[in-house]
Amino acid sequence: LDYQHVQVPFEITLWIMLASLAKIGFHLYNKLPSVVPESCLLIFVGLIMGGIIYGLNDKSPPVMDSDIFFLYLLPPIVLDAGYFMPSRPFFENIGTILLYAVVGTIWNVFGIGFSLYGICQVKAFRLQDVSLLHNLLFGSLIAAVDPVAVLAVFEEIHVNEKLHILVFGESLLNDAVTVVLYKLFRSFCEMPAIKSVDVFAGVGKFFVVGLGGVLVGLTFGLTAAFTTRFTKDIRVIEPLFVFLYSYLSYLTAEMFHLSGIVAIIACAMGMKRYVEANISLKSHTTVKYFMKMWSSVSDTLIFIFLGVSTIGENHEWNWPYICFTVIFCLIWRALGVLVLTFFVNRFHVNTITSKDQFIIAYGGLRGAICFSLVFLLPDFRRKKLFIAATTVVILFTVFIQGTTIRPLVDLLAVKRKRESAPTVGEQIHIRFLDHLLAGIEDISGHWGQYYWKDKLEYFNSKYLQKILLREYDQPKSSIVLLYEKLERKHAIELAEAGQLGHAPSHPTLLRSGFLCSNNRIVVTDKKLEDALNPDVLENIQEILARNLYRIRRTGPAYNRHTLPGETEPVEHAKEILILRHKGL
C-alpha cells in the first residue's frame, strides 16, 4: 500500500465526493431543503465531521486554509455569480449598490469597531487590553456581507429582482472596501505611529483597488473574447478559455493587491456577450454547466469546512464580547440601511419600501470570507477571541437569520420574483422605451444612464464587435437571437415528445407536394391500421419516412479534436437550402 504517493489528489477527491454525496442526500428528502437552507445543513455535516475527527484524534481538526479558500474555492463561486449576473438590474441599481457597498461597509466597520471598543472599556468584562485599532481591524473583517452565504440563502427564497441584486451586488462589491480597510488596519497595527498621510493614502488606495480590479478584469475579459475568435477549428478547447482568463484575472488582481472579486466579476461580465457569440452551442452548454457545477461544489466545500473548522480549541469564549459583537452587527447594519436608503429614496422615483429595507438589513449574512480573514490575522494575544466571535457571528447569521428569512419573507409578503420571464411583447416595449429615453436624455442634455448605455452600445457595435466577434456582419437583434433560442428549445421538446414525426422531413415535399402526399399516406394508413397494431405501424412509418433522408449522416468520421456532429449542421443546412431552391 502506497498511500503517501497519492495522498493529495486522493484526499481532495474524497472531500469533493463527500460534498457531492451530501448534496444528493439532502435532495433525496424533498422536504428538508424547503425548510432549512442547504448552507445550514452543510455546516451541520461539517460540525459532525469535525466532531468525529476531534473525537478520533483528540486534537483540533484541520482548519480551512485561507490560501485554499481564496485561491481555489472562492474564484469559481464569484465567476459563476459574475457570469450569470442579471446585467440590466445590476447596472440600473449600480449607484445604490455602490452606496451600500462602500459607504455602508465603512459605516459598519467604524460603527462596530468603535462600539466594541466602548464595550472593552467596561472593567467587568476584562477586555481592557484590546486596543481601538484591534477592534477596528476586527470590525473591518466582520462588517462585510458575504457573497457565498447571501447567494446560498437568497437563491432559495426568490425575492424580487431588485431586492436580490441590492443585497447580492453589495456583497460582491464590498470586497474592495474590505480588502483596503483590513490591510490598512493590519499595517496600522504593526506601525509604531500613524500619520495622517497614511489615512489619506488609505482612502486613495480604495479607488486604486476597486477601479484597478475592474480594469484588470475587463482587460482579461476582452482578451478572452478576442481569443475565442480563433477557435473555430478547435471547438473542444473553447470552454477552457473562459475559465483560464477569468482565473488569471483573479490571480493577477490578487498579485497586485487589487480586489480579485471585483476583477473576476468585471472579466465575466465583460466577456460574456462576445464569448457567447463566438463559441459553439455545445461549448456554451459546457461552460454554463461546468460553472454551475464548480461553484456548487465550491460552496458545498466551503460550508462543510466552515463546520469542520468550528470544532476545536481555537476559541476564547469571552461571552460578553461575543454577544455584543452579534448585537452590534445587527444594529449597525439596520441603522446603515435605514440611513442610506433614506438618501437613496430621495433621489429615486422607484423607492425601496420599508419591507425591502428590512430584508436588506436582515439578509446581511456573514460567511467564509470573514472566517478566512480572521485566521489570516497576525498572531496576538486576543486572536482566539476574535476567532470565537467571528465563528458565532457566522453561525448566528447563517442558522438563525438564514432559516427565518424565508418565513419572514412570506409573513411580510415581500414582493416576489415574477415566475415567468418577460414575454416578447414586453421585451420589445422595454427596448423601445430604452431608445426613447436615450433620445429624451440626449435632447434635454441630461447625461443619464440611458444616454450612456446608448453611447456604450454604439461604441460596442461600431468598434468592439468588429474586433472581438468572429462573424461580424450586422448586429443580430436580441429579439432574433431570442427567437432562435426558443426555436431550438422547441425543436428539442417536440422531438422528445415525439411530435416531430409529423413534421415534413424531406424539404422538397415541404411547400406544395407534401400536403397531397401526406394525404395519401393518411389514407393508406387507414387501411393498414386495421391489419396492424397502430403503435407498431406508426413506429415503422416514422422510422422509414425520416431515415430515408437522414440516415447517411448517422455520424461523421471520428476525430479527437472535434466532437461528433460539430460541423455537420452547417453543411446540412446548406443542403436543405439547395434542395429548397430546386423545389421552388
Place this chain on the structure above:
Amino acid sequence: LDYQHVQVPFEITLWIMLASLAKIGFHLYNKLPSVVPESCLLIFVGLIMGGIIYGLNDKSPPVMDSDIFFLYLLPPIVLDAGYFMPSRPFFENIGTILLYAVVGTIWNVFGIGFSLYGICQVKAFRLQDVSLLHNLLFGSLIAAVDPVAVLAVFEEIHVNEKLHILVFGESLLNDAVTVVLYKLFRSFCEMPAIKSVDVFAGVGKFFVVGLGGVLVGLTFGLTAAFTTRFTKDIRVIEPLFVFLYSYLSYLTAEMFHLSGIVAIIACAMGMKRYVEANISLKSHTTVKYFMKMWSSVSDTLIFIFLGVSTIGENHEWNWPYICFTVIFCLIWRALGVLVLTFFVNRFHVNTITSKDQFIIAYGGLRGAICFSLVFLLPDFRRKKLFIAATTVVILFTVFIQGTTIRPLVDLLAVKRKRESAPTVGEQIHIRFLDHLLAGIEDISGHWGQYYWKDKLEYFNSKYLQKILLREYDQPKSSIVLLYEKLERKHAIELAEAGQLGHAPSHPTLLRSGFLCSNNRIVVTDKKLEDALNPDVLENIQEILARNLYRIRRTGPAYNRHTLPGETEPVEHAKEILILRHKGL
C-alpha cells in the same frame, strides 16, 4: 507585488494557456496539421521554450515531474480513451490485443534487454559496466508502446477500425505488463541475489496487477452508475461523479500498486451505458465535452513538457548504445508483430494482412510514459545514458515514424476507416446476426464470444439495469435509442435551418385539422405575398404561430441548483399529450 502568494495556480494556468494558444496557433494555418502531426509541433514548441529557459537561466530547464505526469496529466487522457472506446471492435479483438499487449511486450522487453546487453559486451563502446539487469530494466521501460503518442498520431490518419483498435488497445493494456516488469527489475536491481521464487512471484503478480485493476475499475464504475440514479433533483453535479469516480479508481489502483490505466479504462467502460441513461442530455454533453477538452489539454501539456525536458544537461551521449537502442526497438517490434500475427492468423478467418502488420509494427510509438519512468529510476552511474537513449527513441518515433506514417498509409493503400457510420439497416442486420450466432453457439455447445455476450446482456437486463438505472421499466431497444438521438439532432438542425416553421406547432391541429387549416393558410399566403415582402411575412407568420403557444414559458424562475430549462421538457411533453388526447 505579491507573486509568491499566487505562484502555483498562476504558473499552472499560464502553462495551460500556453498549451491552448499553441493549439489554436497550429489550427490557424490549415495546411500545417495535415503534414506534420500535432504532437511533433508541440514537442517543437517545447524545445523552443526549453531553449529559451536554458538560455536565460544557463541551467537545465525543469524536467516534467513524474508524479505530476502520472497523477494529473495521464488520467484525463486515459479516461477519455476508455470512455470513447469503441467497445464492439475492442471486445471482438480482445484476444489479439491481449496477445500483443502481454506476450508482445514481454518479447520486446527481453529482446531489447538481451541484445543491448550483447552490445555492452563490445569493448570499443566502453559500456561493460552496464549489467544485464540494468539492460532489462531499460528494456522494460522502453518496450511499451505509449497510448498518448499512438492516439495523437492514429486519430489523424483514420486507418480502419480493426487496425486502430489493435495498436491502441495494445498501448493501453500493456501498462499492466510494463508496471510489473519495471517494478520487478527495479527491485531485482536492489536485491543482493535473485531467487527463482521471486521470478514466479513476478509472473503471478502480473495477473494480480491486471485483473486487480479491472476489478477496482469495475467496482468504481458500477458505484458511479448507482450514484447517478439519485441525482435527478440536482442535475448540476451529475457530470462531477463521472470524473470523481474514475479518478478515484485510478488513484486507488495506483495506491495498491495495480495498473491505474487498466482500472480507469474498466471504470469508464463499465459506467458509460448506465451513466448515459441516468443523466440528463445537457449533463452528458458536458461530460463528453469536458473529457475531450481535458484530455486535449493534457496531451498538449505532455508533448510540450517532453520538448522542454529534452533540453539540458541530463544526458550522456554514448551514440553506439543510443543508435542500437533505436534499431533494436524497431527490429524486435517488427519480429514480434510478425510472429504473433502468424499465430493469430492461424486461428482467425478474418486475418491481419501484411500491410496491416507493417502499420502495427511501424505504429509502435514511444512517448511520455517511458520518459517519466526513466526519470523515476534509482540513481546509478548510467542513468543519464538511459535518459539520453529514451529521449532519442521518443523523438525518433514521434518525429520520423509519426510524420511518415501518413504517407506510408497512403502509399500502401491501407484500408481506411469507412467515412459514414453503419446505416440503421446494417445495424439491424448486425444485431440479428449476433442473436443468430449466439443461438448457434448455444446449440452447438461452443462457448464463443457471442454466447458470452448474450449471457452478459441477459445478466445486465435482468439484474444490473434494475439496480443501476433510474427509470427501469423495459430495456429500450438500441434502435429506438438511436432513433430518438437522430430525432433530437434532426430537430436542432431543422430549427437552425429555419425549417421548423412549417411544422405544426399547436398539437391539436396535428392529426386531421392541420391539413385543412394549413391548406387555407397557404391560400391566404398567396394573396398576402403579393402585398408584402415574402421574407418579412414569413417571419411574422412564424413568430406569431409559434409564440402563441410557447411564449409563456420563456424561462423558469432562476435557481442556483438547476439549470434553466431542465425540468421543463417533461411537463411540456405531458401538456402536449393531454392536448392531443382532447383533440382526438
